[in-house]
Amino acid sequence: MIVNWNGGDDNLTCLDSLLAQSLAQEQCVFVDNASQDGSLERVRARFPGVRVLAQSKNLGYGGGNNLGIALALERGAQAVLIVNNDVTLAPGALAALALALEQNPKVGIVGPRVLYRDQPELVWAAGGMLSWRENLTTLRGHRRRDGAPWNHKHIVDYVLGCALLVRREVFEQAGLFDDRYFAYTEDVDFGLRARQAGWQSMVVGEVAALHAPSSATGGGYNPRRKYMMAVNSVWFLRRYGGLRQWLRFLLFDVASLPGAWLVGLFQGRSRAVLAKGLGIWHGLWRRRIRAEMLEPGSSWFW
Numbered sequence: 335m336i337v338n339w340n341g342g343d344d345n346l347t348c349l350d351s352l353l354a355q356s357l358a359q360e361q362c363v364f365v366d367n368a369s370q371d372g373s374l375e376r377v378r379a380r381f382p383g384v385r386v387l388a389q390s391k392n393l394g395y396g397g398g399n400n401l402g403i404a405l406a407l408e409r410g411a412q413a414v415l416i417v418n419n420d421v422t423l424a425p426g427a428l429a430a431l432a433l434a435l436e437q438n439p440k441v442g443i444v445g446p447r448v449l450y451r452d453q454p455e456l457v458w459a460a461g462g463m464l465s466w467r468e469n470l471t472t473l474r475g476h477r478r479r480d481g482a483p484w485n486h487k488h489i490v491d492y493v494l495g496c497a498l499l500v501r502r503e504v505f506e507q508a509g510l511f512d513d514r515y516f517a518y519t520e521d522v523d524f525g526l527r528a529r530q531a532g533w534q535s536m537v538v539g540e541v542a543a544l545h546a547p548s549s550a551t552g553g554g555y556n557p558r559r560k561y562m563m564a565v566n567s568v569w570f571l572r573r574y575g576g577l578r579q580w581l582r583f584l585l586f587d588v589a590s591l592p593g594a595w596l597v598g599l600f601q602g603r604s605r606a607v608l609a610k611g612l613g614i615w616h617g618l619w620r621r622r623i624r625a626e627m628l629e630p631g632s633s634w635f636w
Contacts, residue, residue, distance in 0.1 A: 335363040335406060337398035340371040341419040346547070348419045349381055355428035356510035359383030361433045363402040367392040392625035395495065396520040397436035403510055407502060414505070418496040420451070420546040427541040431499040434487065434538045442533030443525065445493035447475070447484050451544040455480055458545055461490030461537035462522065466579045467586040470567050471522055485539045492525025493535045507531040516623035518559070519566035526574060554558070557609035557635035558628060564610045568617025588614060609635040 336352075338345050345364070352362055366374040367389045374388060387401050399416055406414045413435060415428060427446055434444045447460040448594070457475035465472040471491070475484045508527040511520045525535050564587075571583055591611050598604035612635070626632060 335365065335367045335398065335402035335414065335416055336419045336560060337367060337395060337402070338369055338373055338377070338419050338535055339367040339392055339398075340369045341373050342371055343373075344420045345373050345377050345575070346380055347422055348417060349384065351422040352415075352417070352428075352458075353458045354425055355423060357428070360385065362545070363387065363405055365389065365393075365398040365402045367394070367398050371440050386605070394513060394516035394625065395622070396513035396515055400510040400513055403505060406504060412502050413499055414481050414502070415499045415520075416495065416497070418542075418545065421448075421497050422451070422544045422545075423497065424542045427543065427603055428499070430541045434536060435501060436497065438534075438536065440532075440534050441489075441536045442531075443493045443498055443535040444538050445498040445536075446541045446543045447480075447537060447539045448494060448496060448543050448545045449480055451546045452542060457484050460484040460539055461488060462492045462525075464491045464522070464526075466575070466582045468590070469563055469587070470519075470570060470583070480542075487539060488537050490525075490535050490537050491529070492522050493537065495521030495524075496545050496547075501533075504528050504531070504533050508533070514622060515566045515569065516562070516629075518563045519570050523573070535584075548582065555603050555606050557606045557633075560606045560610040561613040561616075561633075561635065562611025562623055562628075565617040565621065565623055568614060578585055605635055609633075 336345065336348055359381050360383050362384045364377055364384050365626065366389060368389050368391050377384065378386060403414050431444045435441060448458045450456050450458050457478050457480050459473035460475040462471045462473055464470065474490065508531040512523050515523065528535065571580060591607060595604055595607040598607045600613060630636060
């Protein structure tokens, strides 16, 4: 299943890669979060058999995915494949992920190693681990050259939300995504809840996906993305963090902001650093991300 918000032709490439996994169009669910770029119409025209759930407002990553997951479970799916629309799976990837679930009964969530779409020789992430440092988590292999260290199975704290296959029982026992995050951190939260329910998460490094990270929100170190991650980091800490985790957050994410801002002046990132600081402040004051906050021009920062 795919969630789309103004994803353009990335949707078509993503769906082509899913159908190349021997999936029928009728097995694919496409949730559109009130796109305005004509991408929904292009998907309907090219893939008339795909089940489309068109929304009148942007429900975010979690809310959109939850609609598709609920439909898949209602239709009897024993596992649900979730991919971002800026992801393409290598041939045979789905079969390898399904085999990993079959062979590892304690594993409830699997995903491929993820490479940069525009630099496929580099790893974006081979799963994620909680570090309770900057942004609370670490992406395994991030910006490292692809190769043997990442091309094998590995138990991780969570599988990145851009590409994951989840057993039906995980949803039944741990619940769906927490849509209050709106965007970012839902995958970390979901992985922890799955672990609390007794399930492991695994990266199947033998297969790969190509990804254009954060393309829906502008990609890279941009103000909108850093704001959302900061807001949700505070909410995540409020749910899972103890005194030690809060102190590490204050040291690595809050106290480092002045230095990051100075460096950002020379790297063109100063506005993104300020947006991160605002996100932390809003999170501490219990503000949540809303769709209208992310529209271009809705903030001085974007």
